[in-house]
Amino acid sequence: MEFFVLILSVIIGSISVLITKPSKKFIQILLTFSGAYLLSVTILHLLPEVYEMNTKNIGLFILFGILIQSILENFSKGVEHGHVHVHKHVEKVPWLLLISLGLHAFFEGIPLSNEHNHSLLWAIFIHKIPISIVLTTFLIQSKFKNIVIISIVILFALMTPLGFFISNTVYIFTKYLTELTAIIIGIFLHISTIILFETSENHSFNFKKLIAILLGFAITWVSL
Numbered sequence: 001m002e003f004f005v006l007i008l009s010v011i012i013g014s015i016s017v018l019i020t021k022p023s024k025k026f027i028q029i030l031l032t033f034s035g036a037y038l039l040s041v042t043i044l045h046l047l048p049e050v051y052e053m054n055t056k057n058i059g060l061f062i063l064f065g066i067l068i069q070s071i072l073e074n075f076s077k078g079v080e081h082g083h084v085h086v087h088k089h090v091e092k093v094p095w096l097l098l099i100s101l102g103l104h105a106f107f108e109g110i111p112l113s114n115e116h117n118h119s120l121l122w123a124i125f126i127h128k129i130p131i132s133i134v135l136t137t138f139l140i141q142s143k144f145k146n147i148v149i150i151s152i153v154i155l156f157a158l159m160t161p162l163g164f165f166i167s168n169t170v171y172i173f174t175k176y177l178t179e180l181t182a183i184i185i186g187i188f189l190h191i192s193t194i195i196l197f198e199t200s201e202n203h204s205f206n207f208k209k210l211i212a213i214l215l216g217f218a219i220t221w222v223s224l
Contacts, residue, residue: 013132065186
């Protein structure tokens with residue numbers, strides 16, 4: 001089920017660009033909801049789970065995750081939280097951006113191998129839809145060939161399922177799953193908080209954004 005859900009989220013996001021061309025405001029609200037949902041799942045589900053394992057220096061691993069995401073964003077230009085600047089007539093595929101985004105997607109799949117992953121699965125599902133919209137829009141507006149766009153989207157769609165698969169099958173991943181999950185928690189905290197801060201224009205009050213945040217929190221709360 002996990003593989004299907006994760007791939008479906010990218011398909012939905014990419015196809016929506018071709019069919020409906022989502023507006024910037026819609027993407028911002030969807031990002032806000034996904035950020036709130038991901039943040040609340042991280043705090044209410046993942047954090048208690050890793051601390052219950054009594055593994056040493058969990059906090060350091062979380063901080064390391066925040067640092068990793070900060071580094072990745074220097075190359076991904078913030079695509080993972082809905083920001084990318086399109087430069088017309090892009091001649092070469094931005095490999096650093098795509099590799100960074102791919103690593104982020106791969107990392108997302110690792111904690112899904114934990115026992116209680118249902119809420120996280122749907123949080124990632126929601127999160128990947130606006131990211132797929134932004135990525136597909138960027139690729140189309142950059143005038144890449146269709147085969148290049150399709151190939152990149154397919155690879156992106158497979159990265160999170162790959163992370164989930166490897167974390168279930170490769171020994172070193174299963175052995176250090178708690179530590180790896182703590183690192184991913186740091187990544188999630190970094191991304192989700194930036195999403196919530198950056199989706200407000202001029203940092204002004206936005207009632208729709210508030211509703212999206214409360215809805216994201218509420219869904220996680222009722223799933224406890």
